[in-house]
Amino acid sequence: MTLHGRLLRRQLATSRRQSAIFVLCVALSIVTLVSLAGFGRSVHSSMLRDARALHGGDVIVESRSPLSPGLTAAVNRVIAAGRAEGARINEFYSIIRPAGREDSLLAHIKAVEPGYPFYGTVDLASGRPFRQVLAPGRAIAEQTLLDRLGLRVGDRLRLGDATLTVADVVTQEPDRPVNVFSLGPRLFVAAADLPSLGLVGQGSRVSHTIILKVANPRETDRIAAELRASALRDRERVDTYRTAQSGVKRFFDNFLFFLNLIGIFTLLLAGIGIQSSLAAYLAEQRPSIAVMKALGATGRFLVVHYVAVASVLGIVGTALGIGASFLLQGVLPELFRGLLPATVEFRIAAPAVAEGLVLGFLTVTLFTLLPLWQLRAVKPRAILGKEEDPTVRSRAVWVTTGAVVLFFLAMVLWKVEEPRSGVNFVLGVGGLILLSLACTEAVLRLLRRARPRRLAARQALRGLFRPRNATRPIIVTLTAALAVIFAITLVERNLDASYIRSYPPDAPNLFFIDIQPGQKEDFSRTLGMPALFHAIVRGTVTAINGRPIDREAERRKRGDNLSREFNLTYRDSLLEDERIIEGKSLFRPDWQGVQVSVLDTVVEMSPMAVGDVITFRVQGVPIEARISSIRTRTRAAVQPYFYFVFQPAVLRDAPQTFFTAVRVEKPGIAQLQNRIAARFPNVSIFDLTETVAVFARVMGRLSVIVRFFTLFSVVAGALIIVSSVIATRQARLREAVFFTILGARGRFVLSVFTMENLIIGGVSGFLALGLAQAASWIVCTRVLDVSWQPFPAVSAALVAATVVLVVAVGLGASLSIIRKKPVVFLREQAEE
Structure with missing residues (x-):
């Protein structure tokens, strides 16, 4: 060797x-x-x-509004030529009620044509084929829906203007998106029943999809390209099963x-x-x-x-x-x-x-x-x-x-x-570590000057600056790692406080969407309470200052982006929870032409300022509007808001629907839902008391995953503590022996080492808490736009847990030193 x-x-x-x-x-x-x-x-x-199974077909055509005549004709030509089979799918939310009863439930309705799905299977509890069971007059429900309404297979339920029979229970479907994000349980109905339901009208919030099974798989890309050429780029998407983004994949990629x-x-x-x-x-x-x-x-x-x-x-x-x-x-x-x-x-x-x-x-x-x-x-x-x-x-x-x-x-x-996100993350982490280092240096300088009366405390402080003691890297590492965990915990608590535990008492909890213009007055009377109606006009952004929007690049962004279709509105005044941060007023009386006020969230998607020109496409009509003001929201309550607000004269005559939101105490929700659903079956009703429960479950699960991976960072800090104790073993042994020779008992040595770790844990915990409080305040008030609370009890518990962790790790690594007999140590030194 x-x-x-x-x-x-x-x-x-x-x-x-x-x-x-x-x-x-x-x-x-x-x-x-x-x-x-x-x-x-x-x-x-x-x-x-x-x-293929996740999407149910080879080619997928999607739109949030009815498909354009050109695209519909192109699809029909492909099907008529025998090049593909097609099946239409319409998805929307609506209220369902057991026949003859007053209780109701928001459900995710999926109306499908025969042939769906071309790939994969929809599994039913009975084991029967899906295509044989789903027929006009029948419905297939998730078990959750039946449980919440107390229904069984064979019972009848009301959906819109129709009464349907529950024919079976769905246990699994191939193209189901991440199930925890669905606002209601699934209900399948036959597409042939759609007209009799009376739920879909002009401007209704419906997802329109056509899936195609291509006869010759080698023609898949060619057919998709032909359909894409006939589609409206700003609102219709044509993808193959290889390029389409499923709900699961979008969620997974982002997380x-x-x-x-x-x-x-x-x-x-x-x-x-x-x-x-x-x-x-x-x-x-x-x-x-x-x-x-x-x-x-x-x-x-x-x-x-x-x-x-x-x-x-x-x-x-x-x-x-x-x-x-x-x-x-x-x-x-x-x-x-x-x-x-x-x-x-x-x-x-x-x-x-x-x-x-x-x-x-x-x-x-x-x-x-x-x-x-x-x-x-x-x-x-x-x-x-x-x-x-x-x-x-x-x-x-x-x-x-x-x-x-x-x-x-x-x-x-x-x-x-993503270069921009990557650079921001590097700057953020660099800033966190530099702040941790600066705060650590400041605290260590103060501790060097401290002169406590108790001997044990003085010796503990002296031990922090023992040669080769990694006090600085220990505190910096623990502070940075714990600051992330603390900040995540505090943000979660603030979200929980704002939207779940203490839902704002004045915030609306029932949202009514897709009210037709001719129904507005009758709806207001049926509602029986004051309500502010907001007009909704669907439109897309096509250019900013003459520069066309790159929709593919926008879609690749992880946050909200300008590629989607927006809800536009018109009014001439600010809402109660809005204020202007740029511009003199909502609209400028001294400006000519079309004006638009934008929410500050839009500016985060793409840089723009007052005076810039945005080009919209509304119902196929291009509109150029000059930005007259930039608004922000002043509170985090769940209130209606719009990214783009126009002058009334611009959009008043455009095809539109209305929505409103009201506050109803929980005992009266079911009665009001039933009254509205019976008279206006096309109106979608969203009960946010159910939505926040879904949100709470999702947040809880995601928080567990994030904390699991973040704990690895804390383990890194714990390893440095152990390494520091091992590196200073000889010096610690010598100190312990000197204490014993001078008459100190083992309890004194233990108290010195405990105090040393208490200081490290306390400094790390309090520094991490300070950084986390600042970070959570920024995230809550600037990013999430929710109210912020410091949560002193939770904060104290986090710091206490940090101290316990550091003391346990430090003393655990020091036990062999504390137990060492002075005579053994002196004999070893003499032999050396």
Whole structure:
């Protein structure tokens, strides 16, 4: 065996604890990203495999309004020529009632033509074929719908103007979007019954879809291209099963985007742990390094040797991380239960493993550069036990810092695939770490000057600045990681307080949509209470300042965007919860031509200012409007609002519907719903008391997933604590022995170490809480537009949990030191 080999084996054997910490940090740095990469590929491959079933056809035509004559004619030509079979699907929400009873329920109605679905199956509880069961006069319901209304198969229910018989129960359908986001249980009806329901009129909120089964699969793209040429680009979409975005895929892509950001954040913090643990490891080896230098070892020999040490530990950590990623695949299905189709197979493919190997190599390389560079500063005098830290040249610090920043930025751009979002995330994380570092430095300076009366407290403060004690990186890492977890918790609590637990007492809870112009007066009388009616005119944005909207680029944005169809309205005054932030008034009396007031949310989608010109297409008619003002909402209550408000004269004569919202106490909701549904079956009624319950369930499940992955960041901080205790073991032992020799009891030593960890935990917790409170305030008031509360009880619990965690980890790592007998320690020192 070579000299390097013998030294490597001996040093790994004598520094098993620090080696273990290093390995765990490496594993932690890659486990989240590799498991998410494998998870993402599993979902994407499963959806690609089942793409036809997820959409029910080869070509999918979609629109939020009735299909244009040109596109309808093109579809009919393809079907008439025998090139494809077609089936129309209409989806909307409506109130259903058991026949002869007063209770009611909002349901998701899906009216389908024979042939649906062409791929996949709709499974029924009876086991019968879906196409044979669904016939005119019949309905197929989800079990949830029957349970909530107390119905059984064979019972009759009222839907609009028709009475239907419940023929069966649906247990699974192939193209069902993420079920937790549906505002009501599903009810299938035959498309032939649609006219008799009386629910669909001009301007009704209906999703229109045609699915086509292509006779010759090789013609799929050609047929889609032909139909796309006849479609209205601003409101009709034509896709193949390969290019269409299912509800499941849209949800998954957006959520995985967020989880990947957390994974990259964890990688960064684990990288800090790698650097800290290697520095502690080399600090333990300093006497050996000094001896080797005294015996003539060169700096190059030492660097090569410890690069080999780091490489071996890095390989072990990478293998452990990839292995843990495989184990994590068994946990992910349970975490995502109910959010993804049951057909998704969770596995890690070879590309994810290769990605893990590359990540492991790059992470270990970048985060070990600085500690390895420090080897040059170790002098032979360290044999005498000098504790001073080696000096590091500023050039090395800047080079390694720059390399880490570039690596971090490249990781973000690679995973996020959106330069703007990636840069914002890097700036946000950089700002968080810099703030954590600045606050830590300020607190540590104050603690250095503190002179408490109690001896134990003085010794605890002195211990924070013990040579090689990683107090600073511990606090910075824990502060940054916990700030993210605290902020998520506080934002969730504020959302819960605003929309769920204490639904605003003056906020409307019943929304009535698709009121026809001729029904407005009669509807108002039937409603029997004051209500403000808002006109809805459907339109799209086609250009800003003459620059056409790139709809494909807009659709790729993760948030709201300008590619969709908007609800436009007209009025000449502000709502109670609106104020103008740019412009002199809602509309300018000194301006000629069409004017429009936009909500500040629109400005976030695309930069625009007062005086800019927006081109709209309303019912096929182009309208150019000059921005007269920019509005914002002044409170977070669930109130009607519009992105675009026009002057009344501009849209008053356009095809339109109306909607209104009122506040009704819970006991009166069912009675009012039934009265409105009986007289105006075409009007859609949304009960937000049910919606917030759905929202609460979704938020709860997503919060669990986010916290699960964020906890890996906290583990990184805990590993640094353990590493710091191990690195300062000798100094801690010496202090404990001196305390005992001077007459102190074991309780005193325990109190000193406990206080030291209490300070670290308290400082980390309070700094994290301060940053989280600020972040949650910004997110709630500026992004989500909800009221903000500090939640002192929850905040205190979070800080207390942090202190308990740090004390438990710190004392757990220090138990062997506390239990060490002074005579044993002195004998070992004498032998040395």
